[in-house]
Amino acid sequence: MAEVRLKCSCGIVQGVAHDISPNSGTRLVCYCDDCQAFARFLKREDVTDAHGGTDIFQTTHSRIQITDGAEQLRCLKLRPKGLFRWYTECCKTPIANTVSSGVPFVGMIHNFMDDDGVRDSVLGPVRGYIQGKFAKETLPAKWRGARFPLRIVMRSLCKLLAWKVQGLHKPSPFFDASGNPVGKLCILDSDVNRPQSPSA
Numbered sequence: 124m125a126e127v128r129l130k131c132s133c134g135i136v137q138g139v140a141h142d143i144s145p146n147s148g149t150r151l152v153c154y155c156d157d158c159q160a161f162a163r164f165l166k167r168e169d170v171t172d173a174h175g176g177t178d179i180f181q182t183t184h185s186r187i188q189i190t191d192g193a194e195q196l197r198c199l200k201l202r203p204k205g206l207f208r209w210y211t212e213c214c215k216t217p218i219a220n221t222v223s224s225g226v227p228f229v230g231m232i233h234n235f236m237d238d239d240g241v242r243d244s245v246l247g248p249v250r251g252y253i254q255g256k257f258a259k260e261t262l263p264a265k266w267r268g269a270r271f272p273l274r275i276v277m278r279s280l281c282k283l284l285a286w287k288v289q290g291l292h293k294p295s296p297f298f299d300a301s302g303n304p305v306g307k308l309c310i311l312d313s314d315v316n317r318p319q320s321p322s323a
């Protein structure tokens with residue numbers, strides 16, 4: 124198990140991800156329109172790859188520790204029932220996506236992980252490409268059609284259940300003891316910042 128340093132682009136917000144290994148979580152690339160809209164909202168389109176994908180590592184709240192600059196945490200929802208999407212106010216670095224305080228999942232976004240050069244060895248390979256129907260057409264066709272490949276869904280569900288049983292949704296750097304998000308929460312009027320979805 125490795126510890127991965129966490130750091131925003133300007134260095135004000137820092138932290139550590141504990142107990143990280145290829146088997147302790149799931150690395151995937153998400154092409155969904157919401158992840159792309161989040162990067163656009165932050166004016167950080169450098170977050171997405173050439174096909175519009177975001178490299179994410181699914182881990183738990185309990186493994187994430189913010190050591191510096193927690194007052195810079197901000198949270199965005201693209202719609203009232205959407206994910207809590209976390210970023211830093213200082214330099215608009217995307218941090219992670221979370222479902223809620225009771226769900227252990229934290230989708231850590233690659234920009235916040237200080238793992239250049241060792242990402243593949245520490246997190247393992249990308250295990251799946253999801254929501255490929257929103258990807259740019261440059262994405263190879265074999266990934267473009269996929270929404271949620273079954274193998275990834277099963278792996279994520281198994282981990283989610285195990286993590287919940289182990290109580291790994293707490294402690295959380297993102298939610299207080301009452302389950303309220305820390306930092307300022309902004310809910311966007313959904314369609315303003317969203318890209319055109321390809322016709323389904």
Ligand SMILES: [Zn+2]
Nearest residue numbers: 131133213214
């Ligand atoms: Zn910063």
Ligand SMILES: [Zn+2]
Nearest residue numbers: 153154155158
């Ligand atoms: Zn996404």
